[in-house]
Every structure is written in structure tokens, then in C-alpha cells.
Amino acid sequence: MITLTRREALAAGAGVLGIARVVGSARAAAATVGIDNFAFTPATLTVPTGTKVTWTNHDDLPHTVTSASPPKLFHSGPLDTDDAFAFTFATAGAYKYFCALHPHMQGTVVVT
Amino acid sequence: MNDPTTRRTALECMLWAGAGLVWTVAGGIPRASLLGTAQAAGQSFSFVQISDSHIGFAKDPNMDVPGTLTEAIGRIRELPQTPALLLHTGDVSHLSKVAQFDTAEQIVGTAGLDTHYVPGEHDVLVDEAKPFVARFQAREAQGAPDGGFYSFDQNGVHFVGLNNVTDLKAGGLGNLGAVQLAWLEKDLAGRPASQPIVVFAHVPLWTVYADWGWGTDDGAVALALLRRFGSVTVLNGHIHQVMQKIEGTVAFHTARSTAFPQPAPGAAPSPGPQKIAPGLLRSVLGTTEVRVVAGTAPLAIIDTPLAG
Numbered sequence: 072m073i074t075l076t077r078r079e080a081l082a083a084g085a086g087v088l089g090i091a092r093v094v095g096s097a098r099a100a101a102a103t104v105g106i107d108n109f110a111f112t113p114a115t116l117t118v119p120t121g122t123k124v125t126w127t128n129h130d131d132l133p134h135t136v137t138s139a140s141p142p143k144l145f146h147s148g149p150l151d152t153d154d155a156f157a158f159t160f161a162t163a164g165a166y167k168y169f170c171a172l173h174p175h176m177q178g179t180v181v182v183t
Numbered sequence: 184m185n186d187p188t189t190r191r192t193a194l195e196c197m198l199w200a201g202a203g204l205v206w207t208v209a210g211g212i213p214r215a216s217l218l219g220t221a222q223a224a225g226q227s228f229s230f231v232q233i234s235d236s237h238i239g240f241a242k243d244p245n246m247d248v249p250g251t252l253t254e255a256i257g258r259i260r261e262l263p264q265t266p267a268l269l270l271h272t273g274d275v276s277h278l279s280k281v282a283q284f285d286t287a288e289q290i291v292g293t294a295g296l297d298t299h300y301v302p303g304e305h306d307v308l309v310d311e312a313k314p315f316v317a318r319f320q321a322r323e324a325q326g327a328p329d330g331g332f333y334s335f336d337q338n339g340v341h342f343v344g345l346n347n348v349t350d351l352k353a354g355g356l357g358n359l360g361a362v363q364l365a366w367l368e369k370d371l372a373g374r375p376a377s378q379p380i381v382v383f384a385h386v387p388l389w390t391v392y393a394d395w396g397w398g399t400d401d402g403a404v405a406l407a408l409l410r411r412f413g414s415v416t417v418l419n420g421h422i423h424q425v426m427q428k429i430e431g432t433v434a435f436h437t438a439r440s441t442a443f444p445q446p447a448p449g450a451a452p453s454p455g456p457q458k459i460a461p462g463l464l465r466s467v468l469g470t471t472e473v474r475v476v477a478g479t480a481p482l483a484i485i486d487t488p489l490a491g
Contacts (some may be wrong), residue, residue: 108453109395126362131242131455133278133305139353149278149308169353172304175396177353 098158103127106134106150111168111173111178118160120182126150134176135147139167230337231259231296232270232383234420235440237305238287239277244459248277248442249286256294256442267337269296272420272438273303273348273385275319280309284318293387299323302331303421304348314348320344326366334370341374343367345384347399357386357399357421365405371408387419389435390426392448397422409433422454442464 097181100119105112106128118124126136128150136147144166147156160166160182170176236252245251259266276283291298300314302320312331323333323344329345344399345367347357359367371380382388388405390398399405409415415433423445428435444457450456 109455110453131452133308135308153279167353171351172308173396174351174353174355175394 094131101125104180105129106136106170106176109134109170109173109176111176114127114177115179115181117181117183120163121159121161122182123157124180125155125156128152133172135171137170137171139169155183221308229262229264229266230268231262231266232272232418232438233291233441234272234385234438235261235274235303235423235442236287236291237274237277237440237442238269239280239283240292240442240456242456244456245443246354249290252290253293254286256290259294259296266296269298270344270383270418271298271300271319272383272418273301274305274420274440275300275303275315276306278308279306279314281314284314288318299335299342299344299383301344301384302346302348302367304351307331307349312346312489325327326370328363330363330365330366332363340379340381341371343370343380343382345382345388345405347384347386347388347402352400355400356390356393356396357388357402359399359401359405364401364408367405368408371412374412376411377413379416380409380412381416381418382409383418385419386421387426387435387437388417389430391422391426391437395454397447397448397454406433422448423457 091179100122102116102118102122102124104116104124104126106126107130109130111126116124126147128134129152131152133151133154135149136145136158138144138146145156145158145168149172150156160180163182166182167181168178168180203463233252233255236255238247238252259269269291269474275287275291282437302315302319306312306315311329313329316325316329316331320331320333323335326332326334332344334341334343336342345359345363347359349358350360351358374380382405382408384399386399387397388399388402390402392398406417409417410431410433417433417435419435419437420440422437423440423443424437424447425439426435426437444459445454446457
């Protein structure tokens with residue numbers, strides 16, 4: 072068990088506040104989505120505005136990350152094994168996407 | 184003599200990555216046989232289907248996809264009766280790269296056969312289907328500009344190559360689209376119902392397994408246009424295994440890949456490449472390793488003899 076002194080606890084608290092300030096500013100937060108076994112994981116991701124979301128393909132076959140409805144806000148192009156694609160969501164909303172090779176693979180990014 | 188052992192052997196020859204299928208048209212009815220099985224002499228017309236060569240794939244279970252395609256073409260070259268043509272039902276490449284198209288074109292070209300291609304979803308990843316159409320379908324009479332679909336006649340058989348891999352919709356299956364379906368209706372109109380029809384496309388036109396996207400959303404519309412014909416054969420790839428279904432006068436068949444196998448529907452968490460024990464790759468390609476296990480093969484079409 073770790074016992075914090077009063078001074079250390081105060082310092083830790085200040086650190087948390089510091090991080091919160093950075094997130095609240097223009098600096099982008101980050102989130103990840105895995106592509107495993109022909110599925111986006113998590114299938115629904117909720118992030119604050121300004122978050123950079125990175126998808127990484129862990130499958131043996133290529134996939135894409137493609138906006139489900141026109142105009143296509145984002146399209147990764149083919150992602151081979153271990154390839155990654157990132158997109159920063161600047162505006163709140165629900166963004167549906169799918170894999171253009173395997174359209175039964177679908178996901179949603181909810182930006183709040 | 185109609186040797187049941189030979190027929191059963193052919194039945195069991197459903198190894199995961201075959202060289203291709205020989206189709207022989209006798210009396211207007213196309214019949215399939217595996218490459219390497221006994222060929223009846225004197226047939227008037229045959230053709231070969233290969234599929235899913237996936238040039239560019241280099242992972243377990245196949246690090247040498249050009250090698251297995253080359254072997255498949257080698258088998259075709261050894262056929263006692265030269266096929267009239269070769270059909271490639273898509274996923275020629277793995278990532279639509281120029282170098283992958285180059286390799287595939289060069290290897291398939293060594294067959295020395297009139298070859299007709301349709302795209303798989305792996306072939307249309309760049310600039311819609313345009314690079315694929317320009318390279319592999321340049322001589323076809325396109326049903327629409329860069330549409331990737333066309334038809335032609337050979338020895339009285341009407342061949343229809345369809346494209347069901349572009350403009351796929353989220354949550355959907357393979358897709359033909361209104362333009363292609365309108366063209367198909369016109370293409371078939373006025374043809375006698377007695378003319379044999381061979382339709383070939385990448386994704387199965389019938390629903391094999393919707394959970395894995397193994398079907399075509401508007402495939403039923405196309406099939407309705409084909410119902411009045413007395414002999415319809417629908418050839419697909421995509422699922423890297425042989426499946427067959429007969430519905431009235433329509434025979435559906437999917438071909439194996441020359442690259443790697445995929446699991447049976449629902450038999451694995453995903454349709455990713457099926458792993459094969461090291462060293463078994465070449466042996467499963469060869470007909471000498473075939474085992475006879477009566478009554479367990481799910482592949483009815485293989486029981487159709489070339490002569491019978």
C-alpha cells in the first residue's frame with residue numbers, strides 16, 4: 072500500500088488538474104480502435120470533440136475505414152496487416168463507418 | 184466404364200486450394216471436373232475457372248502465392264483437351280497494386296488461353312475499378328463505361344461477366360446496382376431460352392453466409408432474369424472453398440482459391456485465412472494425396488462426370 076504525504080497528494084492533484092487543462096485546450100486527445108477478426112473494437116467509440124482516433128488492422132487480410140454515408144468524411148484506403156489510419160474529429164456528431172472490402176464490418180464514432 | 188472409386192476420388196479431391204475447374208459443355212449442360220482428374224476424350228468444348236489468386240498475399244499459410252498460381256496454370260497447360268477459354272473470377276491481386284497486376288497477368292498469360300476476368304473487391308481498391316478494367320477487360324464490350332461487366336458468346340454459350348464488388352454499402356453484401364441490372368435485362372432479352380448461359384462474378388450471387396458478407400444484395404434480381412433459361416450456370420469465387428447449390432435450372436458453384444483457404448461458414452470467428460500445417464501446402468495441391476472418404480463431401484457438383 073502506498074501512503075501519500077499531504078504534500079505529495081497535493082502535487083498529484085495538481086498534476087491531474089494540469090492534464091485536464093491540456094485536454095480542454097486545443098491539444099488533441101487520442102483514442103484507438105482495433106480491427107480484429109473482421110470487427111471494429113470497440114464497435115462504438117465515444118470521444119470528446121477534437122479527439123484523434125487511430126484504427127490499426129490486426130487481421131491477416133486488408134480492411135478499410137470508410138465513412139458510411141456520402142460525402143465520405145474519411146476513407147483510409149486499404150490497410151494491410153498492422154497498418155494504421157488516423158482521423159481527428161473536429162465536430163460533434165455520430166459518425167458511422169464501415170470496411171469497403173467487407174461491408175458487414177461497421178462501427179460508429181460518437182463525438183460529444 | 185464408370186468406376187465409382189474414381190468418381191468418389193474426384194468427389195474427395197476437394198482440397199483447399201485447387202488448380203481450377205474444368206467445365207465441359209455437352210448437350211448444352213456445363214459439367215465440372217477437377218483439374219487432374221481423368222478427362223474424357225472427344226468433348227467438343229471445355230473451359231477452366233480459376234479464382235482468388237491474391238497476388239501480393241504472403242502470410243501463413245502461403246508465402247508463395249505466385250508459385251501456387253503458376254502451378255495451377257501448369258495443370259491447365261497439361262490438360263489433354265485444350266480449353267476454349269479461361270475465366271478468372273476475381274481477387275486477381277491482394278491490394279490492387281500495379282506490380283501485383285503485372286505478376287498475375289504474366290503468370291496467367293502463360294496458359295496461352297483466351298482469358299476473361301471479373302474483379303474481386305481486392306482488385307478495385309484504387310481509383311474505383313478503373314485500373315483493373317483497363318488492364319484485364321480492355322477487349323471486353325463493357326456494359327457501361329468502366330463498369331467491369333460484359334458478355335460474349337462462345338460455341339453457342341452466352342457468357343456474362345458481372346461486377347458485384349464496387350460501390351458496396353455499409354452493412355450490405357455484394358452489389359450489382361441498377362445500371363448493371365438494366366444492362367443485364369437488355370443483354371438477355373431476345374435470347375432463346377434454350378441457349379446455355381454461364382454467369383461469372385466474384386462474390387456469390389446467392390447468399391452463402393450473410394454474417395460474413397458472402398452473398399449479393401440484389402443477386403435475386405439478376406437470377407430472376409435468368410429463370411426462363413433452360414441451363415444456367417453461376418460461377419463465383421470469393422469464399423475460397425467449393426460450394427454448390429442447384430435451384431431449378433440454375434446451378435451455383437464457387438471455386439477454390441489458388442492462394443489460401445477460408446473457413447467454412449461460421450466455423451471460425453472470422454473468414455480470415457485458414458492456417459495449414461507447414462509442409463502440407465504442396466501436398467494438398469497434388470491429386471496424389473487425395474483420400475477417399477465416402478459420403479462426407481459436401482460438394483455435390485464434383486459428382487458430375489465429364490462423360491456420362
